[in-house]
Every structure is written in C-alpha cells, then in structure tokens.
Amino acid sequence: MEEKKSFLKEKIDINSPNKNIVPISTSIGSDGKLSIGGCSIEELVKRYDSPLYILDEITLRKSCRAYKKALEKYYPGKSLPIYASKANSSIFMSNLVASEGFGLDAVSEGELLTALKGGVPNKHIVFHGNNKSDKEIEFAVKNNIKVIVDNDYDLERLEELSNSFDQDLEIMIRFTPGIECHTHEYIRTGSFDSKFGFGIEYLNNLFARISNIKHLKLKGIHAHIGSQIFELDPHKDLGEIMVNVILEAKKFGHDIEELNVGGGLGIKYTENDDPPSIDEWVKTISTSIVKACKKQNIDLPTLMCEPGRSIVSTAGITIYKIGAFKEIPGITTYLSVDGGMSDNPRPITYQSNYSACLVSNPFNFNSKKKYTIAGKHCESGDVLFKEIELADCKTGDLICVFGTGAYNNSMSSNYNRIPRPAALLVFDGEAEVIQKRESPLDLLRYDVLPDRFIKQN
Numbered sequence: 001m002e003e004k005k006s007f008l009k010e011k012i013d014i015n016s017p018n019k020n021i022v023p024i025s026t027s028i029g030s031d032g033k034l035s036i037g038g039c040s041i042e043e044l045v046k047r048y049d050s051p052l053y054i055l056d057e058i059t060l061r062k063s064c065r066a067y068k069k070a071l072e073k074y075y076p077g078k079s080l081p082i083y084a085s086k087a088n089s090s091i092f093m094s095n096l097v098a099s100e101g102f103g104l105d106a107v108s109e110g111e112l113l114t115a116l117k118g119g120v121p122n123k124h125i126v127f128h129g130n131n132k133s134d135k136e137i138e139f140a141v142k143n144n145i146k147v148i149v150d151n152d153y154d155l156e157r158l159e160e161l162s163n164s165f166d167q168d169l170e171i172m173i174r175f176t177p178g179i180e181c182h183t184h185e186y187i188r189t190g191s192f193d194s195k196f197g198f199g200i201e202y203l204n205n206l207f208a209r210i211s212n213i214k215h216l217k218l219k220g221i222h223a224h225i226g227s228q229i230f231e232l233d234p235h236k237d238l239g240e241i242m243v244n245v246i247l248e249a250k251k252f253g254h255d256i257e258e259l260n261v262g263g264g265l266g267i268k269y270t271e272n273d274d275p276p277s278i279d280e281w282v283k284t285i286s287t288s289i290v291k292a293c294k295k296q297n298i299d300l301p302t303l304m305c306e307p308g309r310s311i312v313s314t315a316g317i318t319i320y321k322i323g324a325f326k327e328i329p330g331i332t333t334y335l336s337v338d339g340g341m342s343d344n345p346r347p348i349t350y351q352s353n354y355s356a357c358l359v360s361n362p363f364n365f366n367s368k369k370k371y372t373i374a375g376k377h378c379e380s381g382d383v384l385f386k387e388i389e390l391a392d393c394k395t396g397d398l399i400c401v402f403g404t405g406a407y408n409n410s411m412s413s414n415y416n417r418i419p420r421p422a423a424l425l426v427f428d429g430e431a432e433v434i435q436k437r438e439s440p441l442d443l444l445r446y447d448v449l450p451d452r453f454i455k456q457n
C-alpha cells in the first residue's frame with residue numbers, strides 16, 4: 001500500500017497546541033481509523049449524528065496552561081490571561097477557562113451572561129464593544145464587570161451611570177496604536193483606520209477629559225492589533241507604545257495599573273503555517289514591557305492578554321458525512337457534505353484554509369484524487385476546500401476538518417434553515433454533549449404568523 005507524507009504524522013508539540021494542526025489526543029485506532037480523546041469518531045457519529053463539532057479537553061487545558069506558565073516565567077509582576085470568548089462562547093468554555101484561572105472578554109449581554117453562568121468571577125470579566133447598548137452597559141456596571149471604554153459615547157454613558165449611582169467606577173480605555181500587521185483586512189484592528197477604540201493621537205485630550213469626571217477612575221489601557229498574526233515584532237512594538245501611553249497618562253494624574261495587550265497569536269491551519277509558540281509570544285510582549293518600564297523607571301503594571309483563537313482553535317474538529325458527488329470532466333469533482341457555510345463561515349468570509357482527512361483512511365492510503373469539498377447551502381461560494389487530495393471515498397464516508405474550534409460555532413448561522421450541529425467534549429475515552437443539536441423545529445420557535453393570516457392547514 002502506498003503511503004505518503006501526512007500532517008497526521010507530524011510530531012505534536014504538547015506545550016504549544018497552536019503549532020499543531022491536530023488536537024493533542026488525536027490517534028489512529030488499531031482499525032486504522034481516526035480517534036480523538038480516546039473516542040472512535042465513527043462511533044461518535046453513529047451515536048450523535050453529523051455534522052458534529054468535537055472539542056479535545058487536553059488541548060484546551062494545555063493551551064491555557066501554556067499562557068499561564070509563560071506569564072509566570074517572563075512577567076514577574078501580576079498577570080491575568082483573559083479568554084476572548086467570541087472565539088467560542090459557551091457555558092462549558094466559560095467554565096473551563098475559569099477553572100484554568102483565566103478571565104474572560106465579552107462583547108454583548110449574551111456573552112456576559114454565558115460567562116457568568118459558566119462561573120467566571122465578575123471581577124475577571126472585561127466588557128468590550130464599539131457599540132454597547134444602554135442595557136448592556138448598565139448590566140455590566142450593576143454586575144461589577146469592568147467596561148472597556150471604546151469611544152465618547154461609552155464615556156458619556158458611564159459618566160451618567162456613575163453619577164446616578166454616586167459611585168466610583170474603574171474603567172479601561174481601548175486605543176488603536178497605529179500598528180500594521182500582515183493578516184486579513186477584516187481581522188486587522190490596530191491600524192489608524194479601524195472602527196475600534198480611540199486613535200492614539202486623541203489620548204491626551206481624553207486623559208484630560210477623564211480627569212474632570214468625578215466618578216470615573218482610569219485604571220487600565222487596552223489595545224488589540226489583529227488576529228491570526230504570525231509575526232512577533234508588532235507585539236514587541238505594542239509593548240513599548242503602551243508603556244509610553246502609561247507615561248502620558250501620568251501627566252494627567254492617571255495611575256495606570258493594568259495593561260491589556262489583546263490577543264492575536266495565530267495557529268497552524270495547514271502545513272504552510274508556522275506560528276510562533278505561546279511561550280515565544282508571551283516572552284516577546286513581556287520582555288518588551290519589562291524593558292520599557294525599567295527604562296522609564298515605572299512600576300510594572302498588571303499584564304493582561306486576551307487570546308481567543310490560540311486557546312480553542314486547534315482543540316476543535318468538525319466531522320461531516322459525504323453525500324453527493326458531481327464530476328465535471330477535466331475540471332474537478334465536487335464532493336458535497338452535510339454542513340458547510342452555516343457551521344463554518346470562515347472559508348466564504350475570509351478565504352481561509354484548513355486541513356482535512358477521511359476518518360476511515362486518515363493517511364490517504366490508495367489512489368488519490370483531487371476534490372472540491374462543497375457545503376450543502378445555496379451559494380456557489382459555499383466551498384470548504386477548493387482542491388484537496390483524498391484517497392478513494394464514497395457516499396457515507398466521514399471527513400474530519402481540523403482547526404475548527406475557533407470562529408466556527410461562534411459565527412455559525414441557520415442559513416437555509418439548517419440546524420446547528422451538536423458539540424461534544426472528549427477526554428480519556430468519554431464523550432459528553434456540551435451543546436445539543438438543534439432540530440429544524442427549534443428554528444421555527446420565533447416565527448409568528450399574524451392573526452389576520454389564515455392558517456393554511
């Protein structure tokens with residue numbers, strides 16, 4: 001039998017899961033088939049159906065611990081890693097990150113409620129967003145959750161709230177440091193032309209204004225420069241810029257105690273990707289801040305960082321079942337699966353690439369052919385893989401797509417009224433449901449037919 005190079009044979013780095021394509025607990029059973037967390041994927045699909053999201057607990061915990069360990073090693077002051085919950089928000093994820101000593105970043109009442117339900121301590125939650133509703137801001141303030149002020153509108157409402165409660169409020173402000181990094185423009189946030197945060201050139205003005213607001217205490221500054229970043233230099237620069245901002249704020253009487261550098265570390269989706277390790281990323285940003293503080297002779301602030309993708313992406317896989325084939329001679333063979341852009345909108349949104357294999361033949365034994373893997377939605381662009389080499393496969397076979405833990409479930413939709421997949425957690429041979437599969441009937445729950453329309457049957 002012919003066997004070629006496969007990403008499944010790469011050595012797994014257990015200390016920095018973002019450097020692997022596959023979850024740490026990936027293995028090939030004695031039957032030659034794929035298993036995760038000690039669970040046969042074929043068995044899981046028999047029991048829970050497809051498409052199926054699966055999260056590997058070991059990979060999640062190793063990712064969290066890599067951040068914790070590196071912060072303790074390179075940052076002698078106080079630090080708090082904060083999980084950016086938009087990557088994958090659930091009661092389970094909130095609970096897991098809290099159990100690893102992480103805080104959580106939320107950008108809506110829904111994400112805030114999920115964090116609280118999952119047991120994240122209020123004081124470890126930060127509330128982001130460039131257009132928070134009045135209700136959301138009030139909810140955060142009443143629950144002692146720190147608001148990250150993104151713009152003047154936030155500031156005005158917090159001023160009013162603090163006055164009406166006659167109570168001091170600690171705030172952080174978000175600014176755009178003017179750093180360009182090489183990532184997709186939709187996920188680049190640190191350059192001057194961004195909808196998020198105050199431009200760095202307005203900060204002195206802002207500091208003066210906040211000094212005149214009785215109950216608002218400026219405790220921290222925040223910047224987030226983008227996502228899926230492979231370079232280290234932008235974060236090194238960010239550390240220096242932020243320490244300079246602390247110095248500027250001092251001139252206006254603000255004692256900045258918290259410095260939040262955002263997230264953004266990239267992960268390995270395909271063999272072409274080579275992101276830095278979690279250790280290297282934390283080392284770069286920590287060293288830059290420690291050096292700059294020493295040079296300026298100021299105390300080290302509490303360091304916060306907000307990883308999302310690098311915590312959860314590699315831990316997640318999605319399993320699809322193959323349905324129809326359509327061969328277009330001389331062009332390609334379409335192979336359609338039972339999910340697509342509703343459970344993974346990243347390929348159609350960002351042209352993002354993934355790695356995949358057949359569950360029953362993960363190493364691609366036997367003759368290979370190039371396929372286009374299409375989703376089942378009514379969009380020609382609903383294509384998960386443009387050209388992927390797979391061994392002979394047939395209707396009913398399962399495909400595993402790797403690296404889907406982040407920005408899949410959280411960005412999923414019900415386009416074409418397709419119910420969301422179930423999500424499982426696997427660990428040590430056991431699988432547990434962390435999100436129930438939606439049913440088509442669930443999707444009708446909020447439909448209303450006005451009385452004057454006659455029921456047709």
Ligand SMILES: *Cc1c(COP(=O)(O)O)cnc(C)c1O
Nearest residue numbers: 084224227263264306307308309
């Ligand atoms: C998206 C986001 C993050 C997380 O980014 P990742 O690339 O997933 O690590 C952190 N902070 C803020 C403010 C964000 O918007």
